[in-house]
């Protein structure tokens with residue numbers, strides 16, 4: 001099979017804007033040329049891009065990835081990179097190692113263990129046996145050693161929990177601002193970006209004041225006042241609204257609609273589809289109505305920050321649980337729809353999904369279509385800059401220049417092993 005591919009006459013969304021009728025040449029894992037009427041190399045596979053749009057592979061800026069099967073689901077929906085915001089170090093490392101050696105799953109960057117105070121969130125999950133015990137940070141003097149340990153266990157970025165438990169009705173100790181500042185300094189000194197878990201306005205405020213790079217949620221525990229919105233903009237922080245995960249707890253998860261979309265459904269994990277059906281038919285009465293109000297506050301804060309210049313990222317907060325509708329890959333299309341519904345243009349949402357995410361996490365080899373970058377690419381029918389849902393109508397996905405067979409299923413053995 002030829003390792004050279006020429007995509008001709010496609011509209012190209014290059015990570016920030018739409019260019020009409022361009023040719024893009026891929027050789028092995030790299031984009032080697034972008035132009036008009038490029039010569040056709042003798043050994044090239046030629047793809048007619050007429051009526052189609054070529055985009056950089058999508059980046060999910062907030063996941064909790066625990067299996068290769070999840071990375072497979074991400075990739076078949078066009079997500080070529082997942083940024084895991086915390087999990088067991090050995091599991092994270094093992095899944096990332098698999099992603100480095102094969103091209104039929106999405107790539108992965110990992111946080112390993114997030115920083116929290118002794119007894120802090122998510123330590124309550126250790127108490128009930130859902131999480132294995134993990135190291136914590138007792139004060140600023142322990143920050144440097146904590147970050148060094150995360151790097152030693154393979155972390156690509158640092159996750160910091162800012163969660164006092166008020167929203168979940170279970171008060172918990174939190175990191176002091178001095179400790180968060182020390183963690184951010186230690187991470188930056190060692191070349192790591194930092195992201196903080198920030199569901200509340202006070203958490204967002206503290207993350208901004210302490211110099212954290214990325215707010216991994218939009219604050220949603222009430223109306224964000226103008227002071228907070230302006231502080232986020234002045235500090236130049238990135239925000240991942242994660243609207244789909246709040247919607248997933250509400251009476252109307254966006255996934256109900258995604259699962260019915262004939263452009264998406266054939267590629268969805270059958271186990272997820274049946275878990276979703278279970279949610280739809282048995283749980284509506286138990287689902288949380290007030291979450292819809294939180295979702296509204298989160299969306300409002302994110303869009304007001306965006307209007308003042310805060311770059312937004314697209315993240316699902318997908319986990320592996322069957323009890324929550326938000327999942328890897330397909331839910332990303334829901335997050336994009338929610339961002340557009342909240343007021344972003346499709347082009348702004350696509351920029352958030354690609355080049356902004358790459359900038360936020362210093363992934364210099366991806367997130368744009370340009371010579372020399374990785375050939376993580378997505379060819380879709382129609383124009384997602386006019387209609388964001390055109391992104392669901394996927395023609396071809398390339399990961400590192402390798403064309404993805406979306407219909408292939410990973411063998412049970414592969415999934416068990418991974």
Ligand SMILES: [Zn+2]
Pocket residue numbers: 062063064085317
């Ligand atoms: Zn998360």
